[in-house]
Amino acid sequence: MSLIARHLESNGLPTVIIGSARDVVEHCGVPRFVFTAFPLGNPCGPPYRRDIQRTVVAMALDVLSSATKSRTTVTAPFAWEDPDWRGRYGRVDPAKREELLELGRQRRLRRAAMRPRGTTNEA
Amino acid sequence: MERTRLYYRALGYESDYVWATFADVPFARLHKPLAEAKIALLTTASPPDRGNVDSSGVRHVWSGLVVDPPERPFTDNVAWDKESTHTRDRGSYLPIEVATVLASEGVFAGLAAHFHGIPTEYSHRKTLTVDAPQVLSRLRADGADAAILCPL
Numbered sequence: 294m295s296l297i298a299r300h301l302e303s304n305g306l307p308t309v310i311i312g313s314a315r316d317v318v319e320h321c322g323v324p325r326f327v328f329t330a331f332p333l334g335n336p337c338g339p340p341y342r343r344d345i346q347r348t349v350v351a352m353a354l355d356v357l358s359s360a361t362k363s364r365t366t367v368t369a370p371f372a373w374e375d376p377d378w379r380g381r382y383g384r385v386d387p388a389k390r391e392e393l394l395e396l397g398r399q400r401r402l403r404r405a406a407m408r409p410r411g412t413t414n415e416a
Numbered sequence: 417m418e419r420t421r422l423y424y425r426a427l428g429y430e431s432d433y434v435w436a437t438f439a440d441v442p443f444a445r446l447h448k449p450l451a452e453a454k455i456a457l458l459t460t461a462s463p464p465d466r467g468n469v470d471s472s473g474v475r476h477v478w479s480g481l482v483v484d485p486p487e488r489p490f491t492d493n494v495a496w497d498k499e500s501t502h503t504r505d506r507g508s509y510l511p512i513e514v515a516t517v518l519a520s521e522g523v524f525a526g527l528a529a530h531f532h533g534i535p536t537e538y539s540h541r542k543t544l545t546v547d548a549p550q551v552l553s554r555l556r557a558d559g560a561d562a563a564i565l566c567p568l
Contacts, residue, residue, distance in 0.1 A: 294460060294567035295436065297534055300548035302442040306555060307562040314567070316417050322441040334496030336566050337514075340505035347514040353564050354524055358450040363441035378500035383419045385426040397427025 295321035302363075309353045309360075312336045319366065326366045327353045332378045338371070345371055420495075436540050446562055455519075456528035456560035457482070458551065459510045460536050460567045461489035461503075468533065475535035477550045482512050482527045494536050496568045509568050528558040536567075 295318050298308040302324050309325040312318055313336050318326050329336055329349055338345035349369050356367055385393065421432050446453060462468060464486045468478035480486060489510065491503040507513050510531060519526045532551055537543045555563060 294458070294534060294536075294565045296540060296543045297458065297548050297551055298563075298565055299438070299442055300544060301552055301555070301563060302444045304552055305444045306552065306560070307444045307446045308565055309562075310565045310567065312565075312567050317435055320417065321436045322438045324441060324443045332497035332500040334491070334498075334501045334503050334568050335505075335508035336568065337508055337511045340502060340508045343507065343514055346507055346511050347517065350511045350514050350564070351518060351523065354450060354455070354518065357455075357562055357564070358446050358453075360443075363443040373500075375500065378497065381499050382497045383423040385422055390426065393426045394428045397424075397429065400427065 295323050298323045307357060309357045311349060311353050315366075319364070322364060324363045324365065325353075325356045325360045326364075327356060327369060328366055329369045329371065331371075331373050332382060339374065345369075433538070448561060450524050451522055453524050453561040454526055454528050454559055455515070455524050456555050456558060456563045457510060457512065457515065457531040458563055458565045459489065459531065459533050460494050461491045461509060461533055462493060462535075463533065464488055464490050466490055466493075468535070475537075477535070477547050477554070478533040479530040479554055480533070481529060482516075482531055483529075485510065485512055485531065489533070491568060494568050503568070509566055511564075511566065515564075528555065528560040530554065530558055534565075 294310060298310055301308050310318060310323055311327045313329050313331045313333050315328045337349050352367060352369060417435060463478050468476045515527055532554055534547055
């Protein structure tokens with residue numbers, strides 16, 4: 294999505310990204326970014342929390358109009374209810390090494406079967 | 417990114433993914449007051465029927481009407497934290513409802529007629545040369561002045 298933002302901006306259309314993968318977005322470099330420190334999947338706020346989602350979108354609109362330079366990042370003032378989520382995501386459990394290797398093997402087989410020209414990046 | 421590298425190595429991938437990085441970042445100003453701006457929403461979710469995948473398995477940009485969005489776009493094909501959360505609430509990643517309320521309050525003029533779904537691709541080239549121009553074209557067709565991008 295960061296590449297999309299860059300293309301749109303290069304063609305005169307301003308953008309703002311709302312996202313939780315701060316390192317990836319800032320590594321790429323985008324004009325405007327509202328960072329939400331949530332698990333990947335709910336960049337705009339926890340499910341069914343319209344109050345938080347509204348504030349996050351309002352922040353994005355404000356950054357859209359007020360930012361004066363690229364690489365403008367603002368952080369939403371919200372934390373995920375369960376603080377242990379960071380330790381769970383993408384962890385590699387040594388006891389499951391064989392299981393993970395098999396999972397990877399199945400993924401590669403599945404991808405090879407559906408993608409002869411090699412373009413998708415499905416999880 | 418380091419955690420992702422380690423995870424994919426554990427899955428048996430021999431080469432680390434190379435994330436895009438640039439020294440220069442383009443910047444476009446909003447050329448009208450926010451209250452007069454039409455804003456488009458973009459997501460990385462897929463249509464519920466995955467109808468944006470062609471017979472070769474290639475995924476394409478897709479669009480939907482903000483007045484009649486699918487209740488449950490397909491999200492299982494992108495990486496998100498499936499242990500800690502869920503995507504059953506579309507508003508948590510495609511915020512049509514709260515944006516519509518903000519527009520009704522005069523914060524901005526309104527949503528563009530369509531939202532757009534962007535495939536998450538391994539290939540930077542495909543995103544830059546195929547998908548990005550397609551998105552730009554669709555935004556212009558809708559008269560969008562700016563876009564809010566919400567990657568899962």
